Amino acid sequence: MIPASFDYSAPDTLDEALKLLNELGDEAKILAGGHSLIPMMKLRFAEPEHLIDIGNIPDLSYLKFEDGVMKIGAMTREVDVEDSKEVGKYFPIIHDVAKLIADPQVRNFGTLGGNLAHGDAANDHPAIMIALGAEVEITGLEGKRTVPIDEFFYGFYMTAVQESEILTEIRVPIPKGKFGNAYHKNERKVGDYATGGVAVQLLLDDDGVCSHAGIGLTNVNPLPLRASRSEEALVGTKVDDEAIEKAAQYASEDCNPSTDLRGDEDYKRRIIKVLTKRMIKKSLERALS
Amino acid sequence: MKKEITLKINGEEYTAEVEPRTLLVHFIREQEGLTGTHIGCDTSSCGACTILINGRSAKSCTLLAIQATGKDITTVEGMATAEGVHPLQEGFKENHGLHCGFCTPGMMLRAVELLEKNPNPTEEEIRWGISGNLCRCTGYNNIVKAIQYAGAKMRGEELPSTEPEFID
Numbered sequence: 001m002i003p004a005s006f007d008y009s010a011p012d013t014l015d016e017a018l019k020l021l022n023e024l025g026d027e028a029k030i031l032a033g034g035h036s037l038i039p040m041m042k043l044r045f046a047e048p049e050h051l052i053d054i055g056n057i058p059d060l061s062y063l064k065f066e067d068g069v070m071k072i073g074a075m076t077r078e079v080d081v082e083d084s085k086e087v088g089k090y091f092p093i094i095h096d097v098a099k100l101i102a103d104p105q106v107r108n109f110g111t112l113g114g115n116l117a118h119g120d121a122a123n124d125h126p127a128i129m130i131a132l133g134a135e136v137e138i139t140g141l142e143g144k145r146t147v148p149i150d151e152f153f154y155g156f157y158m159t160a161v162q163e164s165e166i167l168t169e170i171r172v173p174i175p176k177g178k179f180g181n182a183y184h185k186n187e188r189k190v191g192d193y194a195t196g197g198v199a200v201q202l203l204l205d206d207d208g209v210c211s212h213a214g215i216g217l218t219n220v221n222p223l224p225l226r227a228s229r230s231e232e233a234l235v236g237t238k239v240d241d242e243a244i245e246k247a248a249q250y251a252s253e254d255c256n257p258s259t260d261l262r263g264d265e266d267y268k269r270r271i272i273k274v275l276t277k278r279m280i281k282k283s284l285e286r287a288l289s
Numbered sequence: 290m291k292k293e294i295t296l297k298i299n300g301e302e303y304t305a306e307v308e309p310r311t312l313l314v315h316f317i318r319e320q321e322g323l324t325g326t327h328i329g330c331d332t333s334s335c336g337a338c339t340i341l342i343n344g345r346s347a348k349s350c351t352l353l354a355i356q357a358t359g360k361d362i363t364t365v366e367g368m369a370t371a372e373g374v375h376p377l378q379e380g381f382k383e384n385h386g387l388h389c390g391f392c393t394p395g396m397m398l399r400a401v402e403l404l405e406k407n408p409n410p411t412e413e414e415i416r417w418g419i420s421g422n423l424c425r426c427t428g429y430n431n432i433v434k435a436i437q438y439a440g441a442k443m444r445g446e447e448l449p450s451t452e453p454e455f456i457d
Contacts, residue, residue: 001331005290008309008355038351039333051309053356079345103421105399106333108345109352190420191334
């Protein structure tokens with residue numbers, strides 16, 4: 001399968017890329033790792049007239065821990081976070097997901113920025129970034145702006161990133177005190193999208209009472225979903241069995257899965273319920289260890 | 290619309306005109322005639338088209354040739370040296386790591402990176418490491434053994450037995 005014809009540029013700086021993007025408007029598409037876009041182009045689901053490859057822009061790939069925030073450059077590859085010990089120290093959740101995203105070859109090229117900017121609720125990082133309360137930095141010719149993750153996803157393949165803008169950085173607050181986070185998705189086989197996935201982060205105070213909970217759900221809603229009622233069910237409790245049961249039940253009720261080859265709606269709600277329970281327990285274990 | 294690209298394949302420099310939409314795997318196979326890199330699923334699932342780009346294993350059906358500009362590519366044709374076959378090639382041969390051989394080039398190149406990052410992987414790490422490569426013949430056991438054999442050889446350790454195991 002070969003994509004439809006297109007023109008190609010690979011600018012060396014972000015500024016050049018933005019200028020080009022402004023000139024070309026909706027004819028152009030940004031090429032990051034390309035492991036979502038190129039398959040879509042091969043299937044002719046996408047036929048952009050111009051690809052702007054940002055792979056040659058040197059300062060878009062980094063991991064920094066500063067100002068209480070983990071800053072991830074948009075072109076940071078999945079493999080780079082997978083291999084980072086410092087990421088694992090604060091965000092074992094990101095190591096949980098690393099193994100579950102596609103396969104090693106795809107993770108060598110797929111980027112975190114692309115995973116979010118693609119705007120697909122079936123991708124894994126959206127739910128994780130919801131659980132972690134991330135912010136996304138978007139750059140245009142007029143400058144940079146920051147969008148909280150809850151305001152980032154607009155619709156299927158649509159995000160807050162406008163035609164003339166590029167997602168440049170993901171910022172994840174580094175949790176303090178007692179914290180734990182975890183992710184799992186149920187997949188039929190390696191490389192498949194999630195039948196359902198659940199990301200959880202818990203913060204506990206000195207008495208073991210949950211002071212903050214973040215829960216994101218993968219591929220069970222048109223948009224990546226924050227399970228708000230589940231989060232509220234945990235905050236203020238010692239995350240006992242009753243609170244966990246309640247949170248899991250709410251998550252299964254509040255998601256909107258559709259019946260497809262991966263399972264029917266009822267099955268997916270059950271998957272979400274089970275995974276929510278397990279991920280809360282795993283986060284709690286990590287917080288207490 | 291064609292653009293000029295220059296890249297290295299197995300140490301040799303190639304300059305060619307390509308359409309931006311030319312996939313790297315088509316460039317390698319059809320334009321440069323290196324047909325050891327296979328096309329299986331053509332949807333980045335099976336790993337038969339796996340090559341190394343600057344040492345990183347990649348599915349060449351999901352990259353554009355033009356993205357490889359200035360990069361260093363290794364295909365199966367570049368694995369053996371004047372001294373002989375690569376330890377992985379030897380491992381696959383000695384352990385019957387292939388039947389039809391279609392997945393083998395991709396499997397071996399994936400294993401090159403796997404062993405480079407993790408010279409002494411556990412069986413589980415090997416199985417996760419080749420999770421992006423499908424084999425429909427071997428049932429994977431002999432592929433895992435082939436990689437373990439190559440690992441031992443590259444570490445300079447005693448080679449594991451290549452006798453087949455029979456299960457009663």
